[in-house]
Amino acid sequence: MSYKHPWVYHGESPKAGRKLLLLQVDELTFALPLIYRLIHPAEIAQKSDWFSSRVVTADEKQNREYISLVELLQGVTQERKKLTNLIAPLMRLNQSMNQYFSDYGWRMVRKELSQIKKRQKKSHIELSKDLIVKLKAYMEQERLDSFDQTIDNLLSEVESFKASDFQQYS
Structure with missing residues (x-):
């Protein structure tokens, strides 16, 4: 449970907008x-x-x-x-x-x-240009909007392939 500590205004409190909070x-x-x-x-x-x-x-x-x-x-x-x-x-x-x-x-x-x-x-990962070109092509093919979606989609595909391979050999 997070208790909200409201800011007590020194002057007149604003009529619109979000009220200021102190530290949580x-x-x-x-x-x-x-x-x-x-x-x-x-x-x-x-x-x-x-x-x-x-x-x-x-x-x-x-x-x-x-x-x-x-x-x-x-x-x-x-x-x-x-x-x-x-x-x-x-x-x-x-x-x-x-x-x-x-x-x-x-x-x-x-x-x-x-x-x-x-x-x-946020975090930043450096990728080579040829890998970015491949990712963009995959984005277009799969009609994805961002690199986040693209990478998430690729990782999901890998996980599903691993799961199907495991079932196949079990």
Whole structure:
């Protein structure tokens, strides 16, 4: 069961569109390195509109919000490694991040996180040109729309041939 942590807007919440969410347990693998990188005081100077005004005006050397957020991030990281229940530490972390980032900033964080998740789902395989030509010919012959479908179809055919060969010799 995935508990959704809604973003609490600092300004007026948008009337249309999808509501912002804070981090979910299943996003931590991708999100933690991104959050560590984005909360650094050097980022605050470069992207001040991403952070709450309290964070932007805080003393860089004694930024309590930053120190507290790093401690919470470390706590969630440790709990995740122990494979324990993350709901309570994640809720504290999410509340802290809700105070640390501006509405606009969190929207940008979610956008970057979405891009990271998308990249993680894809992989690239290099193929020779002659193999690509053969695959395209097979795609046309079988009226398939993508390389994914084509390869999946070929693999299915191989599996069915193996199964029929096994039955034949049994």
